[in-house]
Amino acid sequence: MSRVLIIIPTYNEIENIPLIIDAIGQLPCQFDILVIDDNSPDGTAIKVKDIQKNNPSVYILERSGKLGLGTAYILGFRWAIEHHYDYIFEMDADFSHDPQSLIPLLKACEDGADMSVGSRYIRGGKVVNWPKNRILMSYFASIYVRLITWLPVADTTGGFVCYKKATLEGIDLNKISFIGYAFQIEMKYAVWSSGFKIKEVPIVFKDRILGISKMSTKIFKEAFWGVLHIRKNTIFSRNYYKAIKK
Ligand SMILES: Nc1nc2c(ncn2[C@@H]2O[C@H](COP(=O)(O)OP(=O)(O)OP(=O)(O)O)[C@@H](O)[C@H]2O)c(=O)[nH]1
C-alpha cells in the first residue's frame, strides 16, 4: 500500500490543529501527518505533542522561530523523501483546504499526474466567504503569473497540492528560494519546467474561521517581484530547477 504524508506548517494554530488532525483521521484512507511548527507563541507544538501520545501517525518538527512557509515545506519534503513516502501533500491548518479533497487530489497522482493542484479557478472550483477584493486580487495574480511564466495552471498561488515522491526528487530543492505565495508559484514552475505533468482538481476554498491570517504585504511584494525572478532563472538555463541525477 502507498504511504502518504500530509505536511502542515503551523504558526499559532492551536485552535485549528486538533480539529484538522481529527478530520484527516476520519477519512477512509491512511494519511500520516507532519506538522512543522515555528515555535508558535500560542503553544501549538505542545498541543501536537499531546495528540501524538494517542496518535502514532502524527509527527512534528519544531523550528526556533517564524522562518516562513517555504522553508518549512522544504524541510518537510526532505523528511518525507528520507522516510520513503510515496505521495506528499502541502496543506494549511486553517480549514481553507477541505480534508475531503485529499482523496481526489491523491487519486489524480495515482492516475498519472506528477503533481496535483487543488484549484479554485477551474470549473467546479470556487472561493467561499473571502472578501471580494481578496478574490479579485488572487484571481488577477494568477493571470499575471501566467502571463509572465506561461505556467499552464489556473490557480498558480494555491497551496493545497500533492506530489509524487519522484517529482520532489526530480527537482533541485536547493534552488527554491521564496517563502510565501511566491513559493507556491516557484514550486509549480519548478515542477512544470522540469518536464513533470501537473493536473488541476477543483476545490472549494473557504476563508479561515479560527485563528488569524499570516498574509502580509511583504508576502504580496515577494510574489510580485518573485515571478519575474522565477522566469529569469530559466531564460538562460531551461533546466534550472531540474535535479542533476547522481
Ligand atoms: N511553520 C510555519 N507555518 C506558517 C508560517 N506562516 C504561515 N504558516 C502556516 O501556513 C498555513 C497558511 O497560512 P495562512 O495564515 O492561513 O496564510 P494564507 O492561507 O496564505 O492566508 P489566509 O488565506 O489569509 O489565511 C497555516 O497553517 C499557517 O499556520 C511560518 O512562517 N512558519
Ligand SMILES: [Mg+2]
Ligand atoms: Mg489560510
